Amino acid sequence: MADTVNNALDPQLDRRGFLKGCTMAAAALGLSDAMIPKLVEAAATAERPRVIWLHFQECTGCTESLLRSSHPDLARLLLDIISLDYHETVMAAAGHQAEQNLHDTVSKHPFILVVEGAIPTKDGGIYCKIAGKTAVDILAEVAPKASAIIAIGTCAAFGGVQAAAPNPTGAVGVQDLVSGKPIINIPGCPPNPVSFLGTILHYLTFKRLPALDHLNRPLFAYGRRIHDHCERRPHFDEGRFVEQFGDEFHKLGYCLYKVGCKGPETFSNCPAVRFNDVGVWPVSVGHGCTGCTEPNFWDTMTPFYERLPNVKIPGSGIIADADKVGKTILGATAAAVGIHAAVGIGKRLIKGKDQE
Secondary structure, three states: OOHHHHHOOOOOOOHHHHHHHHHHHHHOOOHHHHHHHHHHHHHOOOOEEEEEEEEEEEOOOHHHHHOOOOOHHHHHHHHOOOEEEEOOOOOOHHHHHHHHHHHHHHOOOOEEEEEEEEEEEHHHHHHOEEEEEEEHHHHHHHHOOOOOOEOOOHHHHHHHHHHHHOOOOOEEEEHHHOOOOOEEEOOOOOOHHHHHHHHHHHHHHOOOOOOEEOOOOOHHHOEEEEEHHHHHHHHOOOOOOOOOOOOOHHHOOOOOOHHOHHHHEOOOOHHHHHHHOOOOOOOOOOOOOOOOOOOOHHHHHHOOOOOOOOOOOOOOOOOHHHHOOOOOOOOOOOOOHHHHHHHHHHHHHHHHHHOO
């Protein structure tokens, strides 16, 4: 049964790639080198946990990001670690055989449930149906029997673009419909595959989910604001900003806050853990963060190329506590970003007066 999925990708990984993947996961988890052997031991166990992966309202970008990961091939590493019994995108089975795989795993074995995509609830959930069943009904059937649930991607975690106003299908995230089960959200559009791998390895190694924040996101991946470990942060602190895309300051790599970067309000490890072994990320190549790991970002973070409403950068001011930034997306706390940005501007004004 599980072979119908695993054989579709021929999950063979050499020892070097296996160790490299575990090392990457350990680094993402913030574990010392001494813990790497424990992760390797847990990953190499003969008793692979069964996984059911459900697709609902989504673009399959989360799966695509995982499948296209490389150096090491994280998709193959994961398939060496888990027994993927049901996954509509990569499984060899189809039709009745596929649904029988799902039924057999749910009824006979303990399993981890991974959900990709939002769940439409309006009009009885008719806007997403698989094998004649609505996504609502499938989730209600499978989720109660899962050992744990991982909502991968912002759609599954918080509803994503489907839930953006006016949300015509009544799309919601998994945690809005399921209770009584441990749920871990790994948001992002798409999320970094290493964050997913780290979660799986933590669960296998320590027999529990990693520590979570108030939005059920793993702290190892979402415990810091992008603003706090962004390579453009020094420019922010010194008041050096891009005024418009393509200008001189943009070419010099200045802070993108004025052209809409939402890094001060967004929690993620994007600056530290690069996608699929690529040495750059959106902010480093000149595009501001859109806040895709946050709930309702399609509504609260737009317009993407403008500063958040009512946030101003004064010509001078007092140094604000940067830790206050990002606790709320709109309102008084967001103004702390602008106040904090005034630090550099104030410094430059003072230097100018001293030189005079």
